[in-house]
Amino acid sequence: MQNHGRELVTMLWRILGNEQDVCDAYQDTFLNLAHYNRGQKPEHVKAYIFRSANNAAISMLRRRIIERNNLSQVNAAGRKTSVTGELNSVFLRENLRGSIAQLPEHLRNVVTLHDLAEFSYTEVAKILDITPATARVYRCKAIQLLAVWMNKEKE
Amino acid sequence: MENRKTKNNCKTIRAWLFKLINSRIGLNADWVRNHIAHCPRCRKRLALVGKVELALSVIKSQPHSLDLLMRANAQAIGVLKHSLRNTPKAQKLKAVLPEPKLLEACGKYKHSLANAVACLAVLFLMKIGIFSSMEKFQTQGSRAVKNYYTTHVGQEMADEIFSA
Numbered sequence: 001m002q003n004h005g006r007e008l009v010t011m012l013w014r015i016l017g018n019e020q021d022v023c024d025a026y027q028d029t030f031l032n033l034a035h036y037n038r039g040q041k042p043e044h045v046k047a048y049i050f051r052s053a054n055n056a057a058i059s060m061l062r063r064r065i066i067e068r069n070n071l072s073q074v075n076a077a078g079r080k081t082s083v084t085g086e087l088n089s090v091f092l093r094e095n096l097r098g099s100i101a102q103l104p105e106h107l108r109n110v111v112t113l114h115d116l117a118e119f120s121y122t123e124v125a126k127i128l129d130i131t132p133a134t135a136r137v138y139r140c141k142a143i144q145l146l147a148v149w150m151n152k153e154k155e
Numbered sequence: 156m157e158n159r160k161t162k163n164n165c166k167t168i169r170a171w172l173f174k175l176i177n178s179r180i181g182l183n184a185d186w187v188r189n190h191i192a193h194c195p196r197c198r199k200r201l202a203l204v205g206k207v208e209l210a211l212s213v214i215k216s217q218p219h220s221l222d223l224l225m226r227a228n229a230q231a232i233g234v235l236k237h238s239l240r241n242t243p244k245a246q247k248l249k250a251v252l253p254e255p256k257l258l259e260a261c262g263k264y265k266h267s268l269a270n271a272v273a274c275l276a277v278l279f280l281m282k283i284g285i286f287s288s289m290e291k292f293q294t295q296g297s298r299a300v301k302n303y304y305t306t307h308v309g310q311e312m313a314d315e316i317f318s319a
Contacts, residue, residue, distance in 0.1 A: 001247060009227055013219045022219070026227040031234060059225070089213045090252070096210035115211050147203035 004046060008053055011117035015057040015100070017093060018064075025060055029053040030092040047127040054112050061101045107142035110135050225251055 008029070011114075012022040027051045033042070042048040094111075100108060113124045114135065121132040128135065180187060201278045228248045232240055239245060261268075280286060297317070304313035 002244070002251075005224055005228060005248070005251070009219070009224045012227075013223065014214050015216075017214070017217065019219060019223055021225045022223060023230045027231040027234060030231040033236065091214050092206075092210040093217070096207065096214060103268070116214065116217075143204055143207050146207045150206060151203050 002051055007117055008049065011112065012053060012057050013118070014116040015054070015097070016061060016098065021057075021060050021064075025056040028056040032056075034065060050113060050117065050127055051109065054109060056108070057112075058101055058108065061097060063100050065101060072108075083122075095150050096146065099146045102149065103142055103145060107125060107138050107145065110138040113143045114139055221252060225249065 007020060009026065013019070014023050016022055016025065026115045029049055033045075033049060036042055036048070100111060103111065109128055110124055113119045113127060114121065119127070120137045124135045125132040130138075180185070182188075185293060228251060232245045232249060235245070301313055301317050304316060
Protein backbone atom coordinates (compact mmCIF):
# COMPACT_ATOMS: atom_id res chain seq x y z
CA MET A 1 0.00 0.00 0.00
CA GLN A 2 2.80 2.31 0.90
CA ASN A 3 4.82 1.65 -2.25
CA HIS A 4 2.18 1.20 -4.94
CA GLY A 5 -1.01 2.60 -3.38
CA ARG A 6 -1.03 5.88 -5.26
CA GLU A 7 -0.41 4.34 -8.70
CA LEU A 8 -2.90 1.57 -7.98
CA VAL A 9 -5.67 3.96 -6.97
CA THR A 10 -5.03 6.07 -10.08
CA MET A 11 -5.22 3.03 -12.34
CA LEU A 12 -8.39 1.72 -10.69
CA TRP A 13 -10.01 5.13 -10.83
CA ARG A 14 -9.30 5.40 -14.54
CA ILE A 15 -10.63 1.92 -15.24
CA LEU A 16 -13.74 2.21 -13.09
CA GLY A 17 -14.54 5.90 -12.74
CA ASN A 18 -16.42 5.29 -9.51
CA GLU A 19 -14.88 5.90 -6.09
CA GLN A 20 -16.74 3.18 -4.19
CA ASP A 21 -15.80 0.62 -6.85
CA VAL A 22 -12.19 1.77 -6.62
CA CYS A 23 -12.17 1.17 -2.85
CA ASP A 24 -13.75 -2.28 -3.32
CA ALA A 25 -11.28 -3.35 -6.04
CA TYR A 26 -8.39 -2.02 -3.93
CA GLN A 27 -9.59 -4.00 -0.94
CA ASP A 28 -10.02 -7.17 -3.04
CA THR A 29 -6.48 -6.77 -4.37
CA PHE A 30 -4.88 -6.62 -0.95
CA LEU A 31 -7.10 -9.39 0.37
CA ASN A 32 -5.91 -11.58 -2.51
CA LEU A 33 -2.34 -10.65 -1.66
CA ALA A 34 -2.84 -11.47 2.02
CA HIS A 35 -4.32 -14.87 1.14
CA TYR A 36 -1.84 -15.67 -1.62
CA ASN A 37 -0.53 -19.18 -1.21
CA ARG A 38 -1.20 -19.40 2.55
CA GLY A 39 0.28 -16.02 3.38
CA GLN A 40 3.45 -16.40 1.32
CA LYS A 41 4.81 -13.42 -0.57
CA PRO A 42 4.55 -13.64 -4.37
CA GLU A 43 7.82 -13.55 -6.31
CA HIS A 44 6.99 -10.22 -8.00
CA VAL A 45 4.74 -8.33 -5.62
CA LYS A 46 4.24 -5.33 -7.91
CA ALA A 47 3.26 -7.52 -10.87
CA TYR A 48 0.90 -9.54 -8.69
CA ILE A 49 -0.77 -6.45 -7.23
CA PHE A 50 -1.31 -4.71 -10.56
CA ARG A 51 -2.53 -7.79 -12.39
CA SER A 52 -4.84 -8.73 -9.55
CA ALA A 53 -6.22 -5.17 -9.34
CA ASN A 54 -6.66 -5.10 -13.09
CA ASN A 55 -8.66 -8.34 -13.06
CA ALA A 56 -10.81 -7.20 -10.13
CA ALA A 57 -11.54 -3.88 -11.81
CA ILE A 58 -12.41 -5.44 -15.17
CA SER A 59 -14.77 -7.94 -13.50
CA MET A 60 -16.53 -5.05 -11.77
CA LEU A 61 -16.68 -3.07 -14.99
CA ARG A 62 -18.21 -6.00 -16.86
CA ARG A 63 -20.79 -6.50 -14.12
CA ARG A 64 -21.65 -2.83 -14.28
CA ILE A 65 -22.04 -2.94 -18.07
CA ILE A 66 -24.36 -5.95 -17.84
CA GLU A 67 -26.42 -4.22 -15.14
CA ARG A 68 -26.62 -1.08 -17.23
CA ASN A 69 -27.68 -3.05 -20.29
CA ASN A 70 -30.45 -4.68 -18.26
CA LEU A 71 -31.86 -1.34 -17.22
CA SER A 72 -35.12 0.01 -18.58
CA GLN A 73 -35.68 1.26 -22.13
CA VAL A 74 -35.73 4.83 -20.84
CA ASN A 75 -32.07 4.65 -19.92
CA ALA A 76 -31.19 3.08 -23.25
CA ALA A 77 -32.91 5.93 -25.04
CA GLY A 78 -31.01 8.38 -22.87
CA ARG A 79 -27.76 6.76 -23.89
CA LYS A 80 -28.65 6.95 -27.55
CA THR A 81 -29.27 10.66 -27.35
CA SER A 82 -25.79 11.12 -25.93
CA VAL A 83 -24.40 9.38 -29.01
CA THR A 84 -25.46 12.34 -31.09
CA GLY A 85 -23.06 14.61 -29.27
CA GLU A 86 -19.81 13.00 -30.34
CA LEU A 87 -17.75 15.18 -28.10
CA ASN A 88 -19.77 14.22 -25.09
CA SER A 89 -16.95 13.28 -22.76
CA VAL A 90 -19.08 11.08 -20.52
CA PHE A 91 -20.16 9.00 -23.47
CA LEU A 92 -16.61 8.80 -24.81
CA ARG A 93 -15.32 7.62 -21.42
CA GLU A 94 -17.99 5.00 -20.93
CA ASN A 95 -17.70 3.83 -24.53
CA LEU A 96 -13.96 3.36 -24.13
CA ARG A 97 -14.33 1.60 -20.77
CA GLY A 98 -16.88 -0.77 -22.26
CA SER A 99 -14.61 -1.52 -25.20
CA ILE A 100 -11.59 -2.08 -22.95
CA ALA A 101 -13.60 -4.60 -20.93
CA GLN A 102 -14.23 -6.56 -24.13
CA LEU A 103 -10.57 -6.77 -25.14
CA PRO A 104 -8.73 -10.10 -24.85
CA GLU A 105 -6.76 -10.29 -21.61
CA HIS A 106 -3.26 -9.93 -23.06
CA LEU A 107 -4.19 -6.77 -24.99
CA ARG A 108 -6.28 -5.33 -22.19
CA ASN A 109 -3.49 -5.66 -19.65
CA VAL A 110 -1.11 -3.67 -21.84
CA VAL A 111 -3.64 -0.88 -22.43
CA THR A 112 -4.59 -0.54 -18.78
CA LEU A 113 -1.00 -0.62 -17.55
CA HIS A 114 0.52 1.59 -20.25
CA ASP A 115 -2.29 4.05 -20.94
CA LEU A 116 -4.22 4.17 -17.70
CA ALA A 117 -1.54 3.43 -15.09
CA GLU A 118 1.04 5.30 -17.23
CA PHE A 119 3.80 2.72 -16.93
CA SER A 120 6.54 2.68 -19.55
CA TYR A 121 6.72 -0.24 -21.99
CA THR A 122 9.68 -1.63 -20.03
CA GLU A 123 7.72 -1.61 -16.78
CA VAL A 124 4.66 -3.10 -18.47
CA ALA A 125 6.85 -5.82 -19.95
CA LYS A 126 8.27 -6.62 -16.52
CA ILE A 127 4.82 -6.83 -14.94
CA LEU A 128 3.38 -9.02 -17.69
CA ASP A 129 6.56 -11.05 -18.20
CA ILE A 130 6.84 -10.22 -21.91
CA THR A 131 9.35 -8.17 -23.92
CA PRO A 132 8.90 -4.40 -24.40
CA ALA A 133 8.57 -4.95 -28.16
CA THR A 134 5.70 -7.40 -27.59
CA ALA A 135 4.06 -4.85 -25.30
CA ARG A 136 4.27 -2.26 -28.10
CA VAL A 137 2.73 -4.67 -30.61
CA TYR A 138 -0.08 -5.61 -28.21
CA ARG A 139 -0.81 -1.95 -27.52
CA CYS A 140 -0.97 -1.18 -31.22
CA LYS A 141 -3.37 -4.11 -31.83
CA ALA A 142 -5.49 -3.09 -28.86
CA ILE A 143 -5.83 0.50 -30.09
CA GLN A 144 -6.87 -0.72 -33.54
CA LEU A 145 -9.50 -3.00 -32.04
CA LEU A 146 -10.77 -0.27 -29.74
CA ALA A 147 -11.02 2.13 -32.67
CA VAL A 148 -13.14 -0.34 -34.66
CA TRP A 149 -15.37 -1.26 -31.72
CA MET A 150 -15.92 2.33 -30.60
CA ASN A 151 -16.93 3.24 -34.12
CA LYS A 152 -19.30 0.27 -34.34
CA GLU A 153 -21.01 1.28 -31.11
CA LYS A 154 -21.40 4.76 -32.49
CA GLU A 155 -23.02 3.42 -35.65
CA MET B 156 32.03 -11.08 -21.21
CA GLU B 157 31.94 -11.45 -24.99
CA ASN B 158 28.33 -12.48 -24.79
CA ARG B 159 27.48 -9.28 -22.95
CA LYS B 160 29.33 -7.23 -25.57
CA THR B 161 27.36 -8.88 -28.40
CA LYS B 162 24.14 -8.22 -26.50
CA ASN B 163 25.03 -4.53 -26.14
CA ASN B 164 25.82 -4.34 -29.85
CA CYS B 165 22.46 -5.88 -30.68
CA LYS B 166 20.75 -3.35 -28.43
CA THR B 167 22.54 -0.44 -30.13
CA ILE B 168 21.70 -1.75 -33.60
CA ARG B 169 18.08 -2.24 -32.63
CA ALA B 170 17.91 1.31 -31.29
CA TRP B 171 19.44 2.69 -34.53
CA LEU B 172 17.06 0.67 -36.65
CA PHE B 173 14.11 1.87 -34.61
CA LYS B 174 15.20 5.50 -35.03
CA LEU B 175 15.81 5.03 -38.75
CA ILE B 176 12.45 3.37 -39.36
CA ASN B 177 10.71 6.02 -37.26
CA SER B 178 12.32 8.81 -39.26
CA ARG B 179 11.36 7.17 -42.57
CA ILE B 180 7.85 5.93 -41.89
CA GLY B 181 6.67 7.93 -38.91
CA LEU B 182 3.40 9.81 -39.17
CA ASN B 183 5.31 13.02 -39.75
CA ALA B 184 7.23 11.77 -42.79
CA ASP B 185 6.35 13.80 -45.90
CA TRP B 186 5.36 10.86 -48.08
CA VAL B 187 3.11 9.48 -45.33
CA ARG B 188 1.42 12.87 -44.95
CA ASN B 189 0.94 13.16 -48.71
CA HIS B 190 -0.57 9.70 -48.84
CA ILE B 191 -2.94 10.37 -45.95
CA ALA B 192 -4.07 13.61 -47.58
CA HIS B 193 -5.19 11.71 -50.67
CA CYS B 194 -6.37 8.41 -49.15
CA PRO B 195 -9.84 8.40 -47.55
CA ARG B 196 -9.31 4.94 -46.02
CA CYS B 197 -6.18 5.98 -44.15
CA ARG B 198 -7.81 9.23 -43.13
CA LYS B 199 -10.74 7.33 -41.64
CA ARG B 200 -8.46 4.92 -39.81
CA LEU B 201 -6.39 7.75 -38.39
CA ALA B 202 -9.51 9.57 -37.28
CA LEU B 203 -10.70 6.43 -35.46
CA VAL B 204 -7.37 5.97 -33.70
CA GLY B 205 -7.40 9.66 -32.83
CA LYS B 206 -10.80 9.18 -31.23
CA VAL B 207 -9.45 6.40 -29.01
CA GLU B 208 -6.51 8.59 -27.99
CA LEU B 209 -8.94 11.41 -27.24
CA ALA B 210 -11.08 9.12 -25.09
CA LEU B 211 -7.97 7.97 -23.23
CA SER B 212 -6.93 11.53 -22.53
CA VAL B 213 -10.48 12.36 -21.38
CA ILE B 214 -10.30 9.46 -18.91
CA LYS B 215 -6.88 10.59 -17.71
CA SER B 216 -8.01 14.16 -17.21
CA GLN B 217 -10.89 13.20 -14.92
CA PRO B 218 -9.69 13.88 -11.36
CA HIS B 219 -10.68 11.84 -8.31
CA SER B 220 -11.25 13.27 -4.86
CA LEU B 221 -8.14 13.97 -2.84
CA ASP B 222 -9.00 11.57 -0.04
CA LEU B 223 -9.63 8.54 -2.28
CA LEU B 224 -6.30 6.92 -1.44
CA MET B 225 -6.95 7.44 2.27
CA ARG B 226 -10.42 5.89 2.02
CA ALA B 227 -9.20 2.97 -0.06
CA ASN B 228 -6.40 2.31 2.43
CA ALA B 229 -8.80 2.54 5.38
CA GLN B 230 -11.20 0.07 3.73
CA ALA B 231 -8.44 -2.37 2.82
CA ILE B 232 -6.86 -2.17 6.28
CA GLY B 233 -10.28 -2.65 7.89
CA VAL B 234 -10.46 -6.26 6.71
CA LEU B 235 -6.96 -7.23 7.85
CA LYS B 236 -6.12 -9.06 11.05
CA HIS B 237 -6.58 -7.13 14.29
CA SER B 238 -2.84 -7.20 15.00
CA LEU B 239 -2.07 -5.68 11.59
CA ARG B 240 -4.85 -3.13 11.78
CA ASN B 241 -3.45 -1.47 14.88
CA THR B 242 0.15 -1.11 13.81
CA PRO B 243 1.49 2.47 13.56
CA LYS B 244 2.17 1.91 9.84
CA ALA B 245 -1.49 1.04 9.24
CA GLN B 246 -2.60 4.13 11.15
CA LYS B 247 -0.28 6.23 9.01
CA LEU B 248 -1.62 4.68 5.80
CA LYS B 249 -5.18 5.45 6.86
CA ALA B 250 -4.34 9.14 6.89
CA VAL B 251 -2.10 9.29 3.84
CA LEU B 252 -2.85 11.78 1.06
CA PRO B 253 -1.53 11.43 -2.49
CA GLU B 254 1.68 13.40 -2.80
CA PRO B 255 3.55 14.02 -6.02
CA LYS B 256 6.82 12.16 -6.44
CA LEU B 257 10.00 14.07 -5.73
CA LEU B 258 10.85 14.38 -9.43
CA GLU B 259 7.35 15.63 -10.28
CA ALA B 260 7.42 18.10 -7.40
CA CYS B 261 10.80 19.45 -8.51
CA GLY B 262 9.66 19.64 -12.16
CA LYS B 263 8.61 23.30 -11.94
CA TYR B 264 12.02 24.29 -10.61
CA LYS B 265 13.99 22.57 -13.37
CA HIS B 266 14.57 25.76 -15.42
CA SER B 267 15.81 27.71 -12.39
CA LEU B 268 17.95 24.75 -11.43
CA ALA B 269 19.45 24.55 -14.94
CA ASN B 270 20.24 28.29 -14.80
CA ALA B 271 21.88 27.96 -11.40
CA VAL B 272 23.96 25.00 -12.61
CA ALA B 273 25.04 26.97 -15.70
CA CYS B 274 26.11 29.92 -13.49
CA LEU B 275 28.05 27.60 -11.22
CA ALA B 276 29.73 26.04 -14.26
CA VAL B 277 30.78 29.49 -15.54
CA LEU B 278 32.12 30.40 -12.08
CA PHE B 279 34.00 27.13 -11.93
CA LEU B 280 35.54 27.72 -15.38
CA MET B 281 36.58 31.22 -14.31
CA LYS B 282 38.07 29.84 -11.12
CA ILE B 283 40.22 27.29 -12.90
CA GLY B 284 41.40 29.94 -15.37
CA ILE B 285 39.82 28.69 -18.57
CA PHE B 286 38.67 32.17 -19.54
CA SER B 287 42.05 33.86 -18.93
CA SER B 288 43.73 31.07 -20.93
CA MET B 289 41.26 31.66 -23.75
CA GLU B 290 42.18 35.35 -23.76
CA LYS B 291 45.85 34.41 -23.91
CA PHE B 292 45.17 32.10 -26.86
CA GLN B 293 43.30 34.90 -28.61
CA THR B 294 46.12 37.49 -28.22
CA GLN B 295 48.71 34.95 -29.31
CA GLY B 296 46.59 34.02 -32.32
CA SER B 297 46.15 37.65 -33.40
CA ARG B 298 49.90 38.22 -32.94
CA ALA B 299 50.64 35.26 -35.21
CA VAL B 300 48.25 36.59 -37.88
CA LYS B 301 49.87 40.03 -37.61
CA ASN B 302 53.30 38.45 -38.10
CA TYR B 303 52.03 36.66 -41.17
CA TYR B 304 50.74 39.91 -42.66
CA THR B 305 53.96 41.74 -41.77
CA THR B 306 56.10 39.21 -43.65
CA HIS B 307 53.77 39.06 -46.67
CA VAL B 308 52.38 42.58 -47.14
CA GLY B 309 54.76 44.70 -45.09
CA GLN B 310 54.86 46.35 -41.67
CA GLU B 311 52.90 49.46 -42.59
CA MET B 312 50.01 47.59 -44.14
CA ALA B 313 49.84 45.16 -41.24
CA ASP B 314 49.80 48.04 -38.73
CA GLU B 315 47.01 49.67 -40.66
CA ILE B 316 44.91 46.48 -40.72
CA PHE B 317 45.34 45.66 -37.04
CA SER B 318 44.96 49.19 -35.77
CA ALA B 319 41.55 49.51 -37.46
